[in-house]
Amino acid sequence: MSSRVRALFYAVAAAVITTLPAAAQDSVKIAYIDPLSGGGASIGEVGLKTFQYLAEWTNAHGGVAGRKLEVVAYDNKLNAQETLVQLQKAIDSGIRFVTQGNGSAFAAAIEDFVTKYNERNPGKEVLYFNYAAVDPALTNDKCSYWHFRWDANSDIKMTALTNYMKPRANIKKVYLINQDYSFGQSVRTEARKMLGAKRPDIEIVGDEVHPLLKVTDFSPYIAKIKASGADSVITGNWGQDFALLLKAAADAGLQVDWYTYYAGGTGGPTAIKQANLPDRVFAIAEGVSNEPYAPAQEFEKAFRAKTGVTLFYPRAVNEIRMFVKAANEANSIDPTKIAAKLEGMKFTVYDGGEGVMRADDHQFLQPMYIANLGPIGKDQPFDEENTGWGWKTAGKIDMQDAIVPTSCKMNRPS
Amino acid sequence: MLELVTISALNGVLYGMLLFLMASGLTLIFSMMGVLNFAHASFYMLGAFFGFQISQILGFWPAFLVAPVLVGGIGALVERYGLRHVHRHGPVAELLFTFGLAFVIEEIVQMIWGKGPVDYRVPAALDFSAFTVFSTNYPAYKMFELLTAVTIFAVLFTVLKRTRVGLIIQASLTHSHMVAMLGHNVPRVFMLVFGVGTGLAAVAGVIAGPALVTQSNMAGALGPILFVVVVVGGLGSLAGAFLASLLIGLVQTFAVSIDLSVADVLGGIGVAPPTGGVLLDVWNVTVAQIAPIIPYLLLVLILIFRPTGLMGTREH
Numbered sequence: 245m246s247s248r249v250r251a252l253f254y255a256v257a258a259a260v261i262t263t264l265p266a267a268a269q270d271s272v273k274i275a276y277i278d279p280l281s282g283g284g285a286s287i288g289e290v291g292l293k294t295f296q297y298l299a300e301w302t303n304a305h306g307g308v309a310g311r312k313l314e315v316v317a318y319d320n321k322l323n324a325q326e327t328l329v330q331l332q333k334a335i336d337s338g339i340r341f342v343t344q345g346n347g348s349a350f351a352a353a354i355e356d357f358v359t360k361y362n363e364r365n366p367g368k369e370v371l372y373f374n375y376a377a378v379d380p381a382l383t384n385d386k387c388s389y390w391h392f393r394w395d396a397n398s399d400i401k402m403t404a405l406t407n408y409m410k411p412r413a414n415i416k417k418v419y420l421i422n423q424d425y426s427f428g429q430s431v432r433t434e435a436r437k438m439l440g441a442k443r444p445d446i447e448i449v450g451d452e453v454h455p456l457l458k459v460t461d462f463s464p465y466i467a468k469i470k471a472s473g474a475d476s477v478i479t480g481n482w483g484q485d486f487a488l489l490l491k492a493a494a495d496a497g498l499q500v501d502w503y504t505y506y507a508g509g510t511g512g513p514t515a516i517k518q519a520n521l522p523d524r525v526f527a528i529a530e531g532v533s534n535e536p537y538a539p540a541q542e543f544e545k546a547f548r549a550k551t552g553v554t555l556f557y558p559r560a561v562n563e564i565r566m567f568v569k570a571a572n573e574a575n576s577i578d579p580t581k582i583a584a585k586l587e588g589m590k591f592t593v594y595d596g597g598e599g600v601m602r603a604d605d606h607q608f609l610q611p612m613y614i615a616n617l618g619p620i621g622k623d624q625p626f627d628e629e630n631t632g633w634g635w636k637t638a639g640k641i642d643m644q645d646a647i648v649p650t651s652c653k654m655n656r657p658s
Numbered sequence: 659m660l661e662l663v664t665i666s667a668l669n670g671v672l673y674g675m676l677l678f679l680m681a682s683g684l685t686l687i688f689s690m691m692g693v694l695n696f697a698h699a700s701f702y703m704l705g706a707f708f709g710f711q712i713s714q715i716l717g718f719w720p721a722f723l724v725a726p727v728l729v730g731g732i733g734a735l736v737e738r739y740g741l742r743h744v745h746r747h748g749p750v751a752e753l754l755f756t757f758g759l760a761f762v763i764e765e766i767v768q769m770i771w772g773k774g775p776v777d778y779r780v781p782a783a784l785d786f787s788a789f790t791v792f793s794t795n796y797p798a799y800k801m802f803e804l805l806t807a808v809t810i811f812a813v814l815f816t817v818l819k820r821t822r823v824g825l826i827i828q829a830s831l832t833h834s835h836m837v838a839m840l841g842h843n844v845p846r847v848f849m850l851v852f853g854v855g856t857g858l859a860a861v862a863g864v865i866a867g868p869a870l871v872t873q874s875n876m877a878g879a880l881g882p883i884l885f886v887v888v889v890v891g892g893l894g895s896l897a898g899a900f901l902a903s904l905l906i907g908l909v910q911t912f913a914v915s916i917d918l919s920v921a922d923v924l925g926g927i928g929v930a931p932p933t934g935g936v937l938l939d940v941w942n943v944t945v946a947q948i949a950p951i952i953p954y955l956l957l958v959l960i961l962i963f964r965p966t967g968l969m970g971t972r973e974h
Contacts, residue, residue, distance in 0.1 A: 280773075281773075285773035454914075454947070454950065463672070467662060467794065470794060471662045484879075496794045496796075497790075497795035511775050511871060630777075
């Protein structure tokens with residue numbers, strides 16, 4: 245090979261090598277790691293639809309720092325091992341942003357992995373956006389600079405819920421029923437602690453835990469609730485554990501008020517309608533579909549028309565919008581720069597009002613809503629699962645009224 | 659107290675009958691063919707989805723009749739063109755075949771109906787409460803469940819024990835050559851039994867679909883408990899499966915209502931329970947908390963102390 249040909253060859257090779265990553269940078273990719281097969285698939289699919297819609301929405305509104313946003317789905321099969329395998333796969337393919345929500349155990353695995361990975365690979369940092377895993381530990385003793393949580397953690401949710409229950413004098417006897425794992429356990433301990441402090445006159449007449457997603461017949465539990473004489477039930481149950489619980493209550497004709505975390509999940513509204521409990525099932529959330537706030541209602545309408553499902557994760561909207569804002573302000577898609585912008589960022593949230601990404605622990609603080617499900621009125625356009633019943637705002641808890649202190653000692657990159 | 663006992667007993671019987679409804683087909687296939695059908699819960703799921711689809715078009719009652727026939731037909735085809743060939747390679751091959759079949763069916767169901775639950779509702783004709791005990795309602799649909807389970811038990815039992823057909827079926831398993839010599843088509847007998855067994859699973863699916871949640875993971879959620887019923891009852895004993903279903907239903911239901919832990923019992927007899935250590939959780943777990951696990955505990959104990967099950971005659 246003559247030297248001129250060799251020089252030309254090197255020049256071409258260099259050009260190819262430098263243009264390849266540039267071509268890949270055309271879009272910003274977010275890895276969505278959640279269950280897409282097996283028992284959790286129905287939940288994971290809803291999340292995926294939400295993020296795919298948000299990517300489309302972002303691209304129609306200018307993209308991320310001039311680039312297109314793309315969501316890449318990875319199936320973790322609700323398994324910690326598989327979660328890390330998929331995470332590694334995502335990172336290997338050059339993805340620097342990861343989002344996950346279902347299951348605090350998997351969230352903890354990702355948080356830990358990302359923290360260690362970033363320590364060992366300076367310049368290749370990965371950010372973890374958590375949209376639904378609510379174990380308080382993730383932003384307390386396990387907190388990480390690279391983890392940002394948009395969902396209120398379960399202590400914040402319980403604070404808001406008990407704030408709402410506090411002035412309601414008709415609550416006298418409360419029954420707790422939860423799933424037997426870290427989240428369910430934290431719901432029951434916090435409920436006891438906070439009700440004890442805010443309403444010492446309330447009697448806790450039952451405190452039940454049952455195996456996670458294993459019970460097919462809840463009628464024995466309903467019989468117990470009935471026998472206890474409870475007027476209200478607090479439950480963190482989600483998925484089929486909530487739908488079947490309410491179905492059994494409907495069958496037995498149990499008439500109590502339900503204070504829940506996830507009554508809005510698939511099958512929940514249908515079961516509530518069957519149980520004929522209008523306006524008696526409450527759910528704590530960061531957004532309510534029928535909240536009279538025009539931008540949110542327009543978004544929900546377009547979202548439903550396109551995806552065919554209810555917007556279950558207003559927090560995912562906040563997540564992507566804030567990510568876009570941070571990238572645009574930094575005019576970069578470098579994760580370290582975006583993390584620096586996100587920390588302490590103030591933001592007008594999905595349903596109006598201001599939220600802030602607390603710098604101390606990267607927990608997003610935001611106004612919280614108590615919604616209840618019942619027949620909808622004229623100016624309330626959204627119903628659930630074709631029941632004719634929809635979520636309406638029963639109470640709003642301002643951001644500063646649901647702040648829970650953090651024990652996080654943040655280890656910031658130097 | 660009386661209230662809780664009465665209601666628990668009722669709930670236990672109702673749940674037990676639902677279990678029997680699902681386990682009857684499995685028992686039939688096992689007892690008459692010696693095949694432990696891992697895909698049984700998948701046929702149950704197919705029944706639920708067929709029932710849902712047909713009831714959308716024709717209503718619940720036609721679905722209740724048509725869906726089991728269709729699923730039974732599919733079951734018969736599976737036996738004729740799949741299981742029969744695998745049978746030559748022995749029981750392990752059969753087991754693996756049905757194991758694989760379960761995954762195939764789940765995947766197909768996901769492709770057609772998606773991964774989320776479908777909106778399968780109790781028919782309007784049965785959507786009222788049949789009676790009320792201590793201000794707790796019992797829906798008519800659950801009575802319908804109970805009635806179907808008892809009917810299936812009675813019919814199956816009579817056919818197997820009191821008719822010529824039952825005689826031939828039973829003889830086919832133990833003396834298949836002799837039955838064939840007498841001019842009966844033994845393979846066809848097996849095909850029919852497998853078809854009827856899967857059809858029964860579908861009956862359970864059509865009925866349980868609206869009562870529980872109809873979605874693509876329902877087979878996985880119910881599969882394990884069916885094996886507990888069959889093993890505890892005695893592999894292949896119909897009456898045993900009936901008894902075991904009732905037993906498991908009642909045990910599980912009553913266990914839920916017992917809020918007693920080891921620490922409470924120790925306290926009751928004047929021994930101070932330990933207040934620390936790694937076993938603290940074990941002392942304080944209540945019977946209610948472990949209720950749904952008790953059937954599996956029963957399974958382990960039965961296999962150790964009475965491998966033939968409550969009423970089984972053969973050891974496997």
